[in-house]
Each structure stands twice: as structure tokens, then as C-alpha cells.
Amino acid sequence: MAQNARKGWFVAKERPEEKFSGNAAKFYSQEGSGYEKNSIKNIQSKILLRGLQLVNFPSNSKLLDVGCGTGLGMEILKELGFKVQGIDVSPDLLKIAKAKKLKVMLGDMRKMPIKDLQFDGIVSISALQWVIGKDGAEGKRDVQVVADEFFRVLTPKGKAIIQFYPKSEDEAMHAGKAFKIAGFKATLQIDNENNAKKRKVYLLLEKKREKNKKEKVGLSLQLPNSQLDPA
Numbered sequence: 001m002a003q004n005a006r007k008g009w010f011v012a013k014e015r016p017e018e019k020f021s022g023n024a025a026k027f028y029s030q031e032g033s034g035y036e037k038n039s040i041k042n043i044q045s046k047i048l049l050r051g052l053q054l055v056n057f058p059s060n061s062k063l064l065d066v067g068c069g070t071g072l073g074m075e076i077l078k079e080l081g082f083k084v085q086g087i088d089v090s091p092d093l094l095k096i097a098k099a100k101k102l103k104v105m106l107g108d109m110r111k112m113p114i115k116d117l118q119f120d121g122i123v124s125i126s127a128l129q130w131v132i133g134k135d136g137a138e139g140k141r142d143v144q145v146v147a148d149e150f151f152r153v154l155t156p157k158g159k160a161i162i163q164f165y166p167k168s169e170d171e172a173m174h175a176g177k178a179f180k181i182a183g184f185k186a187t188l189q190i191d192n193e194n195n196a197k198k199r200k201v202y203l204l205l206e207k208k209r210e211k212n213k214k215e216k217v218g219l220s221l222q223l224p225n226s227q228l229d230p231a
């Protein structure tokens with residue numbers, strides 16, 4: 001890995017989560033109907049399948065798709081035999097998911113209207129950056145809130161796979177640490193790290209029995225896990 005890759009990633013374009021200050025419902029009320037283009041479908045399904053390869057959920061797992069959008073990922077998960085519930089903050093995207101008869105609910109990943117210990121697994125594709133994309137303390141605080149929520153709704157042996165678009169390696173590491181503090185074993189997997197267009201960042205999470213509040217965090221994230229092939 002190149003030395004300078006550790007110093008941060010250059011992100012040229014302003015992202016929607018920055019432009020809309022983290023307000024996904026507003027952004028997707030304008031963009032919603034255009035979301036299901038074939039190009040987006042192809043990219044999102046590739047990302048999901050790579051995520052599933054990393055996490056390897058047992059068959060029949062009951063999964064929660066956080067930031068499910070129009071349900072592109074949920075359709076694939078159902079086809080693979082998983083039971084799946086979706087949650088999203090955008091009523092406009094959920095309308096499309098509901099028309100496909102998918103089981104979805106309106107809700108924010110920071111405070112999910114879901115009882116404790118309900119899901120064997122969580123899948124979250126291209127959504128977490130909406131929460132951490134805000135500069136400064138607010139984004140940092142919110143990612144910890146999300147990490148605690150994920151821990152709360154997962155069963156004791158629950159696992160999760162998150163793919164997201166951090167703006168820098170520091171932001172990716174910070175997210176990993178937040179999930180460790182929440183009580184997960186967290187592994188950061190970065191595919192195509194030195195190619196800004198193809199770079200994909202995954203957080204692989206396994207619930208541990210005890211919370212990590214008193215542990216030193218951040219030293220055991222694995223970067224990257226080269227035994228698994230990038231898509």
C-alpha cells in the first residue's frame with residue numbers, strides 16, 4: 001500500500017450529503033424517481049453481493065436493510081432466501097419499495113422504531129455517509145448513536161455489513177472506532193483503495209458480548225483484509 005494512501009483521500013466533488021446537510025429525505029424527494037436506473041442497479045447490486053461475501057450470513061437469517069431506499073438490495077436478499085425488513089428516512093423512496101410489496105418502515109437509523117434484539121443481521125449499503133458526512137462534532141456524535149442502535153437491535157451473535165463513502169481515511173477509522181465502542185468486533189475492508197472512483201469501504205461487524213466502553217479502541221482494525229477478493 002502506498003505511503004500517502006494513509007494520509008487521506010482526495011474527494012473532488014461536493015457530495016449530496018454535504019450539499020443537503022445530511023437531509024436525505026429532502027435530497028431523495030427531488031432525486032427519488034431517477035434512483036432505479038440500470039446503472040445504479042448494477043452498481044448497488046455489485047456492492048451488496050461483495051458485502052455479503054465478506055459477512056457470510058447464515059441462511060434463513062432475519063436481516064434489517066438500513067437505508068433500504070427503493071428496496072434494490074432487499075429484492076436480492078429475498079431472492080437469496082433471507083427474511084428482510086427495510087428502514088429508510090425517505091418517504092419518496094419507500095413509496096417505490098412499497099409498490100414492490102417489500103416490508104419497509106419509515107425511520108431514522110439514529111433512532112429506529114424497532115425493539116431490542118430483533119435481527120440476526122444488518123445490511124447497510126451507501127447510506128451511513130448521510131449521517132457522518134457533516135463536518136465536526138455532530139457527524140462524529142451521530143455515528144456513535146447509529147453504532148449503539150445497530151448493537152441494540154441485533155441478536156447476541158448478530159453481524160452487520162456496512163458499505164459507505166467516508167471522505168477520508170480518518171473518517172473511516174472514526175466510524176470503525178464508534179462501532180468498537182458500541183460493542184462490536186469491527187473490521188474495515190477497503191477495496192481498490194488507491195482508485196478514487198472504484199474505492200469501496202466496508203465495515204464488517206460482529207457483536208461481542210460485552211461493550212467496549214473501557215477498552216482502548218482503534219488499534220485492532222484490520223486494513224485491509226486481503227484474503228477476500230475485491231469484486
Ligand SMILES: C[S@@+](CC[C@H](N)C(=O)[O-])C[C@H]1O[C@@H](n2cnc3c(N)ncnc32)[C@H](O)[C@@H]1O
Pocket residue numbers: 024025028044066067068069070071072073087088089090093107108109110124125126127128130131
Ligand atoms: C444511496 S441510497 C442507497 C439505497 C439502498 N441501500 C441501495 O443500495 O440502493 C442512500 C439511502 O440512505 C437513506 N438514508 C440517509 N440517511 C438516513 C438515515 N438517517 N436513516 C435511514 N436512512 C437514511 C436515504 O434515504 C437513501 O435511501
